[in-house]
Amino acid sequence: MFKYLLKRLAQAVLTLFVILTIIFCLLRLMPEEGYLGDSYDKMTEIQRETILTEMGLRDPIPVQLAKFYTDLFHGDLGTSWIYRPNVPISEIVAEKAPISIQMGLLAMALSLVVGIPLGVFMTRFKDGIPDKLGMAFVVLVMAIPSAVYHLFIQTYATEWLGLPMLFKEGDFSSWILPTISLSLYNTATFALWMRRYMVDELNKDYVRLARAKGVKNSAIMARHVFPNAFVPLIQTIPSMILLTAMGSIYVESLYSVPGMGGLLVDVIQRQDNAMVQALVLIYASLSIVGLLLGDILMGICDPRITFTSKGGAR
Amino acid sequence: MKKFLDGAPNRVSDHIEEMISDKDFTFANYDEAAAERVTWSDYSYWRSTFRVFFKNRTAVLLLILLAALLLFTFIQPHLPGQRPATLINNDPETGMTLFNVQPNEEFWFGTNSIGQDLWSMVWSGTRTSLIIGFTVALSEVVIGITVGVLWGYVRSLDHIMTALYNVLDNIPQTILLILISYILRPSMSTIILAMCLTSWLKMARFIRNQIVIIRDRDYNLASRCLGTPTYRIILRNLLPYLVSVMMLRIATTIPEAIGNEVFLTYIGLGLPVSIPSLGNLINTGRGMLMYQSLRYQLIFPAIVLSVVTVSFYIIGNAFADAADPKNHM
Numbered sequence: 001m002f003k004y005l006l007k008r009l010a011q012a013v014l015t016l017f018v019i020l021t022i023i024f025c026l027l028r029l030m031p032e033e034g035y036l037g038d039s040y041d042k043m044t045e046i047q048r049e050t051i052l053t054e055m056g057l058r059d060p061i062p063v064q065l066a067k068f069y070t071d072l073f074h075g076d077l078g079t080s081w082i083y084r085p086n087v088p089i090s091e092i093v094a095e096k097a098p099i100s101i102q103m104g105l106l107a108m109a110l111s112l113v114v115g116i117p118l119g120v121f122m123t124r125f126k127d128g129i130p131d132k133l134g135m136a137f138v139v140l141v142m143a144i145p146s147a148v149y150h151l152f153i154q155t156y157a158t159e160w161l162g163l164p165m166l167f168k169e170g171d172f173s174s175w176i177l178p179t180i181s182l183s184l185y186n187t188a189t190f191a192l193w194m195r196r197y198m199v200d201e202l203n204k205d206y207v208r209l210a211r212a213k214g215v216k217n218s219a220i221m222a223r224h225v226f227p228n229a230f231v232p233l234i235q236t237i238p239s240m241i242l243l244t245a246m247g248s249i250y251v252e253s254l255y256s257v258p259g260m261g262g263l264l265v266d267v268i269q270r271q272d273n274a275m276v277q278a279l280v281l282i283y284a285s286l287s288i289v290g291l292l293l294g295d296i297l298m299g300i301c302d303p304r305i306t307f308t309s310k311g312g313a314r
Numbered sequence: 315m316k317k318f319l320d321g322a323p324n325r326v327s328d329h330i331e332e333m334i335s336d337k338d339f340t341f342a343n344y345d346e347a348a349a350e351r352v353t354w355s356d357y358s359y360w361r362s363t364f365r366v367f368f369k370n371r372t373a374v375l376l377l378i379l380l381a382a383l384l385l386f387t388f389i390q391p392h393l394p395g396q397r398p399a400t401l402i403n404n405d406p407e408t409g410m411t412l413f414n415v416q417p418n419e420e421f422w423f424g425t426n427s428i429g430q431d432l433w434s435m436v437w438s439g440t441r442t443s444l445i446i447g448f449t450v451a452l453s454e455v456v457i458g459i460t461v462g463v464l465w466g467y468v469r470s471l472d473h474i475m476t477a478l479y480n481v482l483d484n485i486p487q488t489i490l491l492i493l494i495s496y497i498l499r500p501s502m503s504t505i506i507l508a509m510c511l512t513s514w515l516k517m518a519r520f521i522r523n524q525i526v527i528i529r530d531r532d533y534n535l536a537s538r539c540l541g542t543p544t545y546r547i548i549l550r551n552l553l554p555y556l557v558s559v560m561m562l563r564i565a566t567t568i569p570e571a572i573g574n575e576v577f578l579t580y581i582g583l584g585l586p587v588s589i590p591s592l593g594n595l596i597n598t599g600r601g602m603l604m605y606q607s608l609r610y611q612l613i614f615p616a617i618v619l620s621v622v623t624v625s626f627y628i629i630g631n632a633f634a635d636a637a638d639p640k641n642h643m
Contacts, residue, residue, distance in 0.1 A: 002383060011480075018481050029497045042612060142626035144620045145573030147580050150610070154601045230350060249488075249581065269582045280489055287486040 005296065012211060012292040019284055027280070028061060030273045077281075082272040089278045093260070099169070100252070100259030104245030107179045111186035112237075118187070119194025120226065126199065134191060141188035150181050150250050167257040178255045182248050187238055190233065197229035235298040239290025246286055319428050357585055359639070363558070373632030378626040383618075387444065390437040399438035399590050402429045407579045413610060423614045426598065436615050442591040442623065446502070446575055447568035450509045452634035454567055455560050457514040461522025467529060479519060491574060495583035505578060505585065509571055518565050524556055559635030565630025569623035576619070592619045 032052065033311065043051075052058055056067060063101045071078065077089040122134040141149070157177055164174040202225060211219050226241060247261030256262065259281070267275035330480050368374055377534035390396060397403065403412045403425060411429040433522040494508035528534065529552065537547050572592060578584045579593030585592055593616055599612030635641055 015481055015484050019485055023493065025487075026493060026497065031497070082525060113584060118395075139627060142618075143569055143624045145576045145623065147570075147573075147576045148616050148619060150615070151596075151603065155609075203621055253581075264492075265581045268492065280493055283489050287489075288484050291484060309487075 004299065008292060008295055012288055013145045016288050019288065020281055021065065023280060023284060024277075025061060025066060027273070027277045028057075028124070030276070031271065032057075037133070041125075046299045077278040078082060078274045079274050080272055081226055081268050083275050085265050087148060089275060092263070092275075093278070093282070096258060096260050096263050097246075099247045099257060100247035100261065101177055102117050103175065103182065103246060103257065103259065105172065105241070106175070107182035108186065108241050108244050111183040111190060114183070115187040115190025116194055116230075118191040120221070122191065122206060123198040123202070124221070131195075138188045138192045141184050142166070146248075149184075150254055153177065154254055155179055168279075169257045169258075173254075178251050178257055181251045181254075182244060186244065189236075189240075193233055194229060196230055198225055201228050202227045218219035231298070236293040239287060242286045242290040242293075243283075246283060254307055315585065318597055342366075357642075359513075359642075362639075362642040366452075367633055367639050370636070371633045373629050376507055376625040377629050380622070380629065383440075383621065383625075384444070387437055387440045390434075391592065397431045397434050399434040400430060400588065401447045406431070416607070417610055424610050425613055427602075427608075432595075432611060432614060435518060435595060436618055439590040439595045440618055441591045442502075442585070442589060443572045443593070443619075444568070444577055444622070446506055446509070447571040450504050450513060450571040451564040451567040453506075453510045454514045454517055455564060457510070458517025458563070459521055459553070459556070460517040461514065463516060463525060463552070466522040466525025467544070467552075468476065476499070476524075477513065483519075485512065488577075492583065495578050497513065500578075500583055500585060502585065502589070505575060508578075509574055513567060513570075517600075520563075524559070525552055526587060528552060528555060531571060558634060562630050562634040565626050565633065567594070571628045572619065572623055 009102075015040050025199060032048070033090060049058070055067070057062060077093070080089055118134055122131045126133050154165065154177065157163060163177055166174065167178060168174045200283060207220060207225065210224060211217075247259040249261040249264055250261035251257070252259045253265045260282075263275075264279045264283075267279065330631045350475045357412035402411065403421075405412055412421075412425050413427055413429040415425040415429075417424040417432075421431055421433060423436055426432055426435065437553050461475075464471055465470075465479075471584075490512055491508050494511060495504060498504040498507070534547060537551060575584060575591060576593040576596055579591070584597070585591050587598075594611060595615035596619065599615060602611045
């Protein structure tokens with residue numbers, strides 16, 4: 001087990017390093033006005049060059065890369081140029097992250113609490129009306145681009161329920177809609193996969209045996225089918241939590257939630273290269289950490305996964 | 315095994331002998347026709363697939379609807395009496411711009427805030443979005459299959475490709491999409507490029523896994539022994555297995571691509587406003603939500619978008635179910 005963890009961790013670190021390097025190199029191609037802000041048009045070519053050289057952007061890429069990694073190890077993500085001039089990015093992120101994390105965790109809890117039982121319920125009444133309704137919900141949420149239904153939820157739900165349209169920190173009622181919107185996609189995902197895995201399990205021989213032995217249906221579901229169907233889902237939960245917690249890009253900017261997702265849209269629109277770089281790198285690292293945690297969790301929960309290699313297995 | 319034969323069974327067979335006598339048996343007549351009959355099944359993979367698919371009434375209905383919609387989208391500009399999508403309409407008598415006109419007989423979907431006919435805009439936008447979707451899906455299939463087949467079939471490539479896949483697959487797709495669109499100037503080709511960049515990964519991995527499973531089956535071994543060239547084995551023996559998967563991926567990639575276009579437009583990295591697309595229409599319609607009377611400007615494009623994406627999604631899944639031999643009873 002320990003050896004596996006170490007190996008998996010090393011692999012994750014290596015992947016992270018490769019990906020950060022790739023993304024960093026790609027980001028060198030960013031439009032240059034993003035480093036200079038509004039004054040770009042007023043500057044002469046020489047002024048621009050001087051500033052860019054001073055920022056180290058004319059150095060060869062390996063030098064820039066080395067500087068970037070040294071800064072990163074000191075916890076320095078660079079400074080913002082346009083969004084909030086000369087404020088360290090880590091400070092801005094530290095300010096924005098807590099709201100995203102709170103809302104993300106809330107939404108994640110909601111989708112677990114709603115999605116898993118919905119999937120079980122749909123399996124229980126397979127091919128019946130509850131199943132069809134549940135499936136319709138899943139298809140709508142999965143197939144229609146979220147930008148569209150988030151918009152309609154915002155417009156009509158605020159009108160009909162009298163909820164506030166924009167986010168205000170102390171006001172609990174302004175949390176409701178963004179949290180629900182944020183949870184919808186994950187809820188549908190959980191319901192869909194829970195149903196699929198449970199139906200798969202129900203068709204297996206051990207369930208038939210249990211039935212033949214006269215085990216009660218509810219006991220089969222609760223003791224055998226549910227745990228076996230839930231295990232494959234566990235793997236996806238950490239990345240979902242991490243990415244939801246970092247804020248959905250749509251929802252946050254729609255409701256003006258002052259979080260990370262809205263921030264990304266903001267800095268893209270204002271072309272603040274340093275901020276875009278930092279945020280993109282943060283998101284990329286989080287998704288790698290999520291996959292790593294998922295694999296580890298899966299290893300802990302599923303006894304069928306062994307950590308010693310068997311001879312002959314590929 | 316030996317023990318089994320020596321022990322208990324002997325007692326059983328003795329017992330059986332006591333109970334059975336030859337009188338219970340008669341010789342059957344020899345029937346030549348029956349002897350000639352060979353076990354034969356009229357199972358055909360594609361026929362069964364289509365039979366199962368056509369049993370799904372929702373999917374068939376949506377298929378007809380979608381086919382009609384696609385046909386209409388592409389012939390709409392050639393129909394009589396259609397206005398160009400980007401034309402700004404003026405009142406022929408007063409010369410005033412007809413902006414924010416409510417849907418009426420003249421303008422079926424109304425006009426937008428600068429007087430363009432929303433009916434033409436919506437169909438033109440659907441065309442743009444579908445072209446993006448189809449291009450992305452097609453390139454995904456082409457790249458995915460080429461890479462997947464090489465990866466699965468050429469053993470010496472397996473190791474390096476797997477390592478490469480593990481790295482690439484870890485890059486979040488949304489982030490890459492944002493990044494590429496941010497670096498390159500927004501246009502049709504950059505949007506398509508950004509979407510194609512990683513979408514083929516899933517396809518390639520799937521094809522690779524399938525190929526690894528079937529490449530060493532006996533019939534492929536036989537083909538190889540008979541000296542069939544590799545490209546022929548791949549084209550004739552391996553790829554037909556993968557048609558259903560390709561169809562599913564195409565059917566899910568198109569709505570994904572359309573959704574990604576809407577997303578990119580929303581965060582300000584989409585197509586320029588001069589090119590009508592569903593993303594652009596929805597993004598401009600978003601500003602009209604505050605005014606109850608102008609909501610039609612969002613609702614019409616949103617409905618067309620939803621019909622297209624939901625149809626593709628349901629048809630794709632129904633087809634994938636139908637193509638699964640487990641459902642061919």
